[in-house]
Amino acid sequence: xxxxxxxxxxxxxxxxxxxxxxxxxxxxxxxxxxxxxxxxxxxxxxxxxxxxxxxxxxxxxxxxxxxxxxxxxxxxxxxxxxxxxxxxxxxxxxxxxxxxxxxxxxxxxxxxxxxxxxxxxxxxxxxxxxxxxxxxxxxxxxxxxxxxxxxxxxxxxxxxxxxxxxxxxxxxxxxxxxxxxxxxxxxxxxxxxxxxxxxxxxxxxxxxxxxxxxxxxxxxxxxxxxxxxxxxxxxxxxxxxxxxxxxxxxxxxxxxxxxxxxxxxxxxxxxxxxxxxxxxxxxxxxxxxxxxxxxxxxxxxxxxxxxxxxxxxxxxxxxxxxxxxxxxxxxxxxxxxxxxxxxxxxxxxxxxxxxxxxxxxxxxxxxxxxxxxxxxxxxxxxxxxxxxxxxxxxxxxxxxxxxxxxxxxxxxxxxxxxxxxxx
Ligand code: NAD
Ligand code: TYD
Numbered sequence: 001x002x003x004x005x006x007x008x009x010x011x012x013x014x015x016x017x018x019x020x021x022x023x024x025x026x027x028x029x030x031x032x033x034x035x036x037x038x039x040x041x042x043x044x045x046x047x048x049x050x051x052x053x054x055x056x057x058x059x060x061x062x063x064x065x066x067x068x069x070x071x072x073x074x075x076x077x078x079x080x081x082x083x084x085x086x087x088x089x090x091x092x093x094x095x096x097x098x099x100x101x102x103x104x105x106x107x108x109x110x111x112x113x114x115x116x117x118x119x120x121x122x123x124x125x126x127x128x129x130x131x132x133x134x135x136x137x138x139x140x141x142x143x144x145x146x147x148x149x150x151x152x153x154x155x156x157x158x159x160x161x162x163x164x165x166x167x168x169x170x171x172x173x174x175x176x177x178x179x180x181x182x183x184x185x186x187x188x189x190x191x192x193x194x195x196x197x198x199x200x201x202x203x204x205x206x207x208x209x210x211x212x213x214x215x216x217x218x219x220x221x222x223x224x225x226x227x228x229x230x231x232x233x234x235x236x237x238x239x240x241x242x243x244x245x246x247x248x249x250x251x252x253x254x255x256x257x258x259x260x261x262x263x264x265x266x267x268x269x270x271x272x273x274x275x276x277x278x279x280x281x282x283x284x285x286x287x288x289x290x291x292x293x294x295x296x297x298x299x300x301x302x303x304x305x306x307x308x309x310x311x312x313x314x315x316x317x318x319x320x321x322x323x324x325x326x327x328x329x330x331x332x333x334x335x336x337x338x339x340x341x342x343x344x345x346x347x348x349x350x351x352x353x354x355x356x357x358x359x360x361x362x363x364x365x366x367x368x369x370x371x372x373x374x375x376x377x378x379x380x381x382x383x384x385x386x387x388x389x390x391x392x393x394x395x396x397x398x399x400x401x402x403x404x405x406x407x408x409x410x411x412x413x414x415x416x417x418x419x420x421x422x423x
Contacts (some may be wrong), residue, residue: 007101067092070140072125072173073099073147077195077260080108082144082298083118093117095138097131098147099165102408107400108259125169126149128176134181142193142305143177144385145170148232151203152225152418156358159224166228168233170196174239181245195248195305196236200227200290200315202251205361208288212365213251215313233313246310250301253317255364256386257294258393261300261404263412265289266387269328270394272403275349280417283356289364292318293386297378303345303377314375320383325351325356330384334391353423 017353025033068297069086073079074096083094091114097103100122101322102149112118123130125147147169148160149155170245177194184192203213256266272279300316308314322330332347381389394401 003259023158026408043387044321055297060414063409066304068095068138068140069093069142069144070097070134072143072145072420073104075104075106075108075120076148076150077103077108077257078255078294078297079146079296080259081257082110082301083145084112085295085298086302087112087114087118091117093119093138095119095121095140097121097125097134101149103150103261103323103404104411105243105259105261107403114187116130126164127332128172129165131173131176132179135176138274142186142195143173143189144301144305145173145414147173148197148229149225151261152223153171153263154412155223155225155228157415159228162224162228163269166225167205167231167289170232171235174235176246178239178245184340190246193248193305193308193310194236194239194248195250195301195308196233197345198233198249198251198299199226200232200253200364200366201361202230206363206365208363212290212317212367213249213282213315214367217369222361226361237311237313237359240311243290243380246306248308248342249313250304251313251315251366252297252300253292253364255292255294255297257390258397259400260294260390261311262401262418263409265327266291266323266331266390267394269331270335270391272330273332273350274395276341276347276350278352279326279332279347279350280352281324282354283352283360283423284353285328286323288321288323288365289327290317290364291320291322291381291383292316292379292391293381296381296403299321300371300381301383303371307375309374314370314371315366316371316377317368318381318383319366319368319381321363321365327387328375330387331391334388338391338395353415355423 069092071079071083074083074094077100079096079098083096087094094117094412096109096119098120100106106120109118116141121134125131134259145281148166155162174194181189181192191241200213201223202219202221203217204222204226219230223229233249233251236247236249240247259265262271269279295317297316300314303315314317329348336347
């Protein structure tokens with residue numbers, strides 16, 4: 001069925017390309033670069049569908065027949081990996097609603113194979129009017145919701161932004177999705193999915209001998225980030241039970257891989273190691289995380305979208321529990337082998353123990369038996385291979401690194417580390 005629909009959409013897209021080249025189309029409330037110049041400038045930066053020209057209505061009506069999905073936060077780390085994977089394996093349109101915060105980088109999607117089927121909608125998930133326009137115009141069959149403030153340390157210094165985007169933003173997105181979904185035909189309503197991408201951090205912290213988190217583990221979030229994601233999970237759940245909106249929730253462990261913003265542990269340590277800077281390990285480095293290569297997370301999300309049961313939640317993990325110190329020493333050894341220092345001094349010597357994160361969760365671990373049993377998903381990448389691939393990616397993408405290290409990035413690093421005491 002999917003193959004048949006893909007080939008139909010392929011044909012439509014190819015014919016459309018002849019009518020109007022869709023390259024680099026960006027919809028924005030603030031930019032007039034909404035439409036390709038060949039079909040005339042828009043009446044306003046973002047006109048209502050009714051106000052569009054006949055030609056533009058035809059283009060969009062045909063596009064909406066083609067299985068569009070709406071992705072939120074698709075310019076971030078996991079969202080961009082997801083869109084790259086999605087558009088490589090299925091030629092169906094993707095609309096990417098992203099506010100382009102410090103963590104959102106449209107360049108992550110520069111290598112998209114089918115730019116004609118991709119559109120960046122620069123906007124906020126909390127902007128109900130804008131989301132309603134997008135839903136009406138694109139008629140998506142699914143929403144995959146990645147957009148969030150995602151960094152625990154930032155949630156400790158500025159929790160308000162996490163409440164705004166992760167809770168209020170998800171609420172607003174749910175509300176617009178519900179209104180849109182209620183206006184669909186019965187068969188479209190049955191097929192529609194709202195997939196909410198969440199985290200294992202909602203379950204709190206495990207002691208070393210405790211069993212891994214399962215889907216029935218009690219929620220016990222400890223950071224403002226985890227609490228805001230827990231609240232958003234509850235809202236999503238309530239929209240299934242109250243309104244019947246076909247929702248799915250995934251709770252995943254720590255991701256790593258290409259395009260991760262270098263404020264998170266693994267990319268930060270790779271870049272610092274490469275540059276011979278100190279490697280700031282919080283506390284004594286014994287906190288444990290479960291690590292999943294980002295492509296495995298994306299394949300799990302595809303499996304849940306395709307075969308998951310509405311109203312259910314699925315835990316996703318990599319079966320790769322490591323202490324932070326194990327992760328950082330592994331990075332040091334890989335970087336030493338790939339780019340030896342002139343002095344030959346091992347990078348492990350750069351490790352510095354710094355003041356711990358307040359409320360630092362001791363251990364996360366995921367029991368992924370449900371998604372494996374019910375949907376046939378399991379991670380394909382080992383941690384050592386995934387980490388080598390990740391180091392290689394950062395070594396090969398110096399331009400990307402330089403561009404994401406803006407003034408705002410440097411200010412964050414100064415704030416989080418320069419003012420942090422060494423232990
Ligand atoms: P990220 O910080 O790299 O990217 C977040 C994206 O959301 C950015 O592109 C940003 O511009 C966008 N965004 C932020 N606020 C927005 C708003 N109000 N409206 C529209 N767009 C907005 O995050 P990530 O690491 O890619 O995580 C994506 C999702 O996966 C998050 O929901 C996160 O909670 C979840 N998650 C992440 C991990 C992980 O290890 N990174 C693990 C499990 C779950
Ligand atoms: P992080 O990548 O921020 O992910 P999360 O807090 O969502 O798990 O951190 C992973 C682990 O690494 C966490 O236990 C905190 C620790 N950490 C450090 O020791 N030093 C650092 O500079 C950072 C950013 C994290």
